[in-house]
Amino acid sequence: MSWTYTQAAGIITTVCVYEDLLFSASFDKFIRCYTRQDHKLKALYYGADRGLVTQMTVIDDKIITGNRNGIVEVIPVNRDKETMCQFEGCCHVFGIKPHLLSHVMSDHVTPDTKMFRCLWRGCKDWLSTKEGPQEAEEHMKHHIFT
Numbered sequence: 001m002s003w004t005y006t007q008a009a010g011i012i013t014t015v016c017v018y019e020d021l022l023f024s025a026s027f028d029k030f031i032r033c034y035t036r037q038d039h040k041l042k043a044l045y046y047g048a049d050r051g052l053v054t055q056m057t058v059i060d061d062k063i064i065t066g067n068r069n070g071i072v073e074v075i076p077v078n079r080d081k082e083t084m085c086q087f088e089g090c091c092h093v094f095g096i097k098p099h100l101l102s103h104v105m106s107d108h109v110t111p112d113t114k115m116f117r118c119l120w121r122g123c124k125d126w127l128s129t130k131e132g133p134q135e136a137e138e139h140m141k142h143h144i145f146t
């Protein structure tokens with residue numbers, strides 16, 4: 001029996017089966033968590049150092065990932081409180097909130113920019129990253145963690 005998970009962008013470096021879940025790490029730096037029963041994408045995670053994952057195993061509800069710089073990071077598997085990105089036009093769902101923050105900061109926040117609009121649902125604030133990402137990060141933390 002075989003099937004194709006089509007959401008992954010690029011080469012898959014490692015896959016791992018854990019109970020009813022399947023994890024795959026891809027060149028786009030996302031770890032994708034699927035349900036094995038229906039092959040549906042359940043949530044995204046990041047691996048060690050938020051970079052390319054070269055090794056991965058899942059045990060005791062923890063994803064253990066390693067990268068080519070020798071960094072190993074342990075990430076909790078979250079089964080029920082997944083968190084969806086609320087940016088306009090984005091529907092990425094993350095397993096844990098710190099990973100949603102990393103995604104928002106790298107994919108929705110423009111670095112070194114005097115003024116840009118926050119497009120988080122219900123927010124139209126103007127942000128600046130001219131002096132660094134701290135102000136924008138505090139703003140996004142407010143959206144995600146409160």
Ligand SMILES: [Zn+2]
Pocket residue numbers: 085086087090091092103104107108
């Ligand atoms: Zn997003």
Ligand SMILES: [Zn+2]
Pocket residue numbers: 118119120123124125139143
């Ligand atoms: Zn905002």
